[in-house]
Amino acid sequence: MSQASPTRVRFAPSPTGRSHMGSARTALYDFLYARRTGGRFILRIEDTDRKRFVPGAEEELIEGLHWLGLTWDEGPDVGGPSGPYRQSERGELYQAHAEDLVRRGHAYYCFCSSERLAQVRQEQQKKRQPPRYDGLCRALSEAEARRRADAGEPYVIRFRTPREGTTTAVDLLRGPIRVENATIDDYILLKSDRTPVYHLAAMVDDHLMGITHVLRSSEWLPTFPLHVLVIEAFGWEQPVWVHLSVFLSPTGKGKMSKRHSGDPKLGEKSIYVMDLKEMGYLPEAVVNWIALMGWAYDDRAEFFTMLDLIDKFALEKLTPSPAAINYSKLDHFNGLHIRALSPDELTLRLVPFFERAGLAVDPGRLRRVAPLIQERIRTLDEAVEIAGFFFRPSVSPTGAQLVGKGLTARQSAEAVRRALSLLLGLPEITPAAAEQPLRDLAGEMGIEVGQLFGILRIAVTGQPVSPPLLESMVIVGRDEVLGRIQRAADLLEARAGVE
RNA sequence: GCCCCCAUCGUCUAGUGGACCAGGACGCGGCCCUUUCAAGGCCUAAACCGGGGUUCGAAUCCCCGUGGGGGCACCA
Numbered sequence: 416m417s418q419a420s421p422t423r424v425r426f427a428p429s430p431t432g433r434s435h436m437g438s439a440r441t442a443l444y445d446f447l448y449a450r451r452t453g454g455r456f457i458l459r460i461e462d463t464d465r466k467r468f469v470p471g472a473e474e475e476l477i478e479g480l481h482w483l484g485l486t487w488d489e490g491p492d493v494g495g496p497s498g499p500y501r502q503s504e505r506g507e508l509y510q511a512h513a514e515d516l517v518r519r520g521h522a523y524y525c526f527c528s529s530e531r532l533a534q535v536r537q538e539q540q541k542k543r544q545p546p547r548y549d550g551l552c553r554a555l556s557e558a559e560a561r562r563r564a565d566a567g568e569p570y571v572i573r574f575r576t577p578r579e580g581t582t583t584a585v586d587l588l589r590g591p592i593r594v595e596n597a598t599i600d601d602y603i604l605l606k607s608d609r610t611p612v613y614h615l616a617a618m619v620d621d622h623l624m625g626i627t628h629v630l631r632s633s634e635w636l637p638t639f640p641l642h643v644l645v646i647e648a649f650g651w652e653q654p655v656w657v658h659l660s661v662f663l664s665p666t667g668k669g670k671m672s673k674r675h676s677g678d679p680k681l682g683e684k685s686i687y688v689m690d691l692k693e694m695g696y697l698p699e700a701v702v703n704w705i706a707l708m709g710w711a712y713d714d715r716a717e718f719f720t721m722l723d724l725i726d727k728f729a730l731e732k733l734t735p736s737p738a739a740i741n742y743s744k745l746d747h748f749n750g751l752h753i754r755a756l757s758p759d760e761l762t763l764r765l766v767p768f769f770e771r772a773g774l775a776v777d778p779g780r781l782r783r784v785a786p787l788i789q790e791r792i793r794t795l796d797e798a799v800e801i802a803g804f805f806f807r808p809s810v811s812p813t814g815a816q817l818v819g820k821g822l823t824a825r826q827s828a829e830a831v832r833r834a835l836s837l838l839l840g841l842p843e844i845t846p847a848a849a850e851q852p853l854r855d856l857a858g859e860m861g862i863e864v865g866q867l868f869g870i871l872r873i874a875v876t877g878q879p880v881s882p883p884l885l886e887s888m889v890i891v892g893r894d895e896v897l898g899r900i901q902r903a904a905d906l907l908e909a910r911a912g913v914e
Numbered sequence: 915g916c917c918c919c920c921a922u923c924g925u926c927u928a929g930u931g932g933a934c935c936a937g938g939a940c941g942c943g944g945c946c947c948u949u950u951c952a953a954g955g956c957c958u959a960a961a962c963c964g965g966g967g968u969u970c971g972a973a974u975c976c977c978c979g980u981g982g983g984g985g986c987a988c989c990a
Binding site: 427428429431461463464466467525529532533536540542543544545546547571586589592594595598599600603605606607608610612613616617632633634635636637638639640658660661663665667668669670704707708709710711712713715716717734735736737738739740741743744745746747748750754788789790791792793801850853854857863864865866867868869871872876878879880881882883884885 | 915916917918919920921924925926927928937938939940941948949950951952953954982983984985986987988989990
């Protein structure tokens with residue numbers, strides 16, 4: 416690998432659906448390698464197939480990349496010297512290159528109809544032969560082909576794959592891959608509507624855009640030798656080829672697909688980038704997570720920021736074997752990155768989740784809540800569950816819920832009543848002022864500290880699991896705390912009367 | 915069916931002939947801490963797919979099986 420010229424890498428998605436973590440990882444590696452080497456990162460949209468085009472897909476794609484913190488130096492939205500960056504706007508380029516190949520004998524016109532092709536395929540399948548073009552038009556003379564084309568007969572341009580010899584395609588992670596040319600089909604390069612297929616468009620663009628390293632899915636491995644042949648036919652230099660392993664479903668059975676993706680609105684795990692955001696994951700955590708599925712730095716470090724990754728990323732450390740996705744590891748990384756946030760930053764990230772839950776968030780109060788929940792949440796949406804009560808006007812535990820563990824309603828009522836008068840006698844309700852007296856009270860009553868705090872926790876927060884009780888009381892406010900405990904005492908006494 | 919790729923704990927992985935009775939992380943289990951829940955600390959269980967070679971020596975190299983994955987479109 417000569418470093419004479421700066422590296423240029425591209426991410427070339429096709430806007431045919433929602434963008435998922437698999438392509439996000441490819442984009443991440445592209446980005447990391449470009450930044451690591453001081454090269455350029457190019458975004459190219461491969462939208463030659465109008466039938467599969469999905470409106471809005473490009474927008475969601477760009478939104479997702481931005482959310483992850485990826486930026487590119489050239490692309491459809493930012494321009495650049497090698498544009499246009501949408502293949503649908505580069506039509507003439509592909510036509511000219513395809514014709515050039517025909518002129519030089521590396522490709523030919525094929526007039527076979529889709530129907531005939533389908534029939535040929537069917538017969539081959541019946542005879543259990545590999546499905547491929549039978550070569551009917553390969554033998555057409557140049558003059559004959561010209562004549563039929565001029566007569567208006569529709570045609571495609573096919574690559575004239577050598578019938579003899581072998582092709583060696585070199586992948587950075589796998590080394591040389593040798594295949595018999597006889598097993599490589601005469602692939603269509605230019606469709607009858609004059610638009611190119613990937614095998615032509617990507618090769619032409621990578622060359623014209625000066626791409627030095629191609630990172631792409633290993634799904635391209637089967638046609639890899641074809642691509643090497645096409646580039647050779649043009650007389651161009653091969654880029655460094657790197658085929659990234661695919662992601663497998665969480666069970667490891669089959670590659671990850673929409674089939675394995677749930678609806679985040681139902682609390683299910685999704686594979687789509689923008690769903691990950693909705694599920695309460697931090698982009699920092701997602702980046703850390705996908706970076707480590709197929710790449711490792713050494714035998715120790717696992718927590719990485721984007722800056723760390725740029726500093727340490729190396730193509731040679733990529734692994735060629737497929738990886739099963741593991742959401743519990745994402746949860747782990749998310750917890751780590753949440754804890755690495757400043758309280759101010761955490762507050763900012765939390766706001767949309769409370770709003771989404773229909774709660775009126777007071778930013779000042781949320782900022783005070785943030786440190787209390789920072790080490791208790793693994794995803795941002797969990798904050799609503801554990802700290803939503805701070806933003807509700809009241810809580811409404813039932814008498815049954817208020818009864819302390821292992822205590823009767825009467826004992827619980829007495830405990831709350833005594834705690835209330837204790838708290839009323841305090842100049843302020845803070846951990847420093849209230850904790851010891853409450854502990855002493857539990858001791859006097861012969862109950863566990865946990866039992867007393869448990870009842871008060873339900874009384875004040877309305878839930879059995881909450882941030883630390885006394886700290887929470889400070890934020891809820893003295894008057895409201897006293898009121899809630901008063902109501903709890905009433906409820907417990909009513910219940911004690913029934914029992 | 916044909917072609918291609920891959921193969922270390924359940925999962926993600928470190929490991930490029932001796933430093934490996936195989937290391938880390940997630941998850942699991944236990945202990946400590948503790949007002950709940952977490953976080954944190956400590957500890958346990960858990961793997962080199964099988965068979966042949968090569969070598970003084972193989973997780974590491976070669977071959978054959980097996981298993982897994984991917985691909986066989988006028989999609990990308």
